[in-house]
Amino acid sequence: MIPERLRQELEGRVASAVTPREAAVDVMKELQRHYGWLSDEALQEAAGLTGLSALQVEELATFYELIYRRPVGRTVLHVCDSVSCWSLGGETLLKRLERVLGVEAGATTADNAITLLPCSCLGNCGDAPAIMIGERLYGRVTPELATEILKNII
Ligand code: FES
Known part of the structure; x- marks a missing residue:
């Protein structure tokens, strides 16, 4: 209500x-x-x-991919899987995020903190690969940078 x-x-x-x-x-x-x-x-x-x-x-x-029709964790981490990001290492980045979070794409961590969702273009192609955590956009995200970012939010 x-x-x-x-x-x-x-x-x-x-x-x-x-x-x-x-x-x-x-x-x-x-x-x-x-x-x-x-x-x-x-x-x-x-x-x-x-x-x-x-x-x-x-x-x-x-x-709209930012409308969630299923329950999500307290924070949603979107990983762009469109062509610019994919061609600049998006797949490797997603694998690293899965490993660090201990969940597969589409799933939520056991503590309900983070849901990892692949998504279409985030409009940040010039700084690919891109991710978005909550409403904050990150560009030129290497697997190493992603690990550092996650350390600060986990
Ligand atoms: S293709 Fe990833 S932000 Fe556009």
């Missing part, structure tokens, strides 16, 4: 958007921030707030 203050804030955002669809991703992100992920119930709430159907919201949710 959405806290009243958040509900009012989101209703305000929807009201000020040109179309409810325009506000839908923003609403989903805020609900995800509140719940930790976008459950079926949260998706229904997003539909209720925007006036879109649950199917329309689901279509948007599955399009």
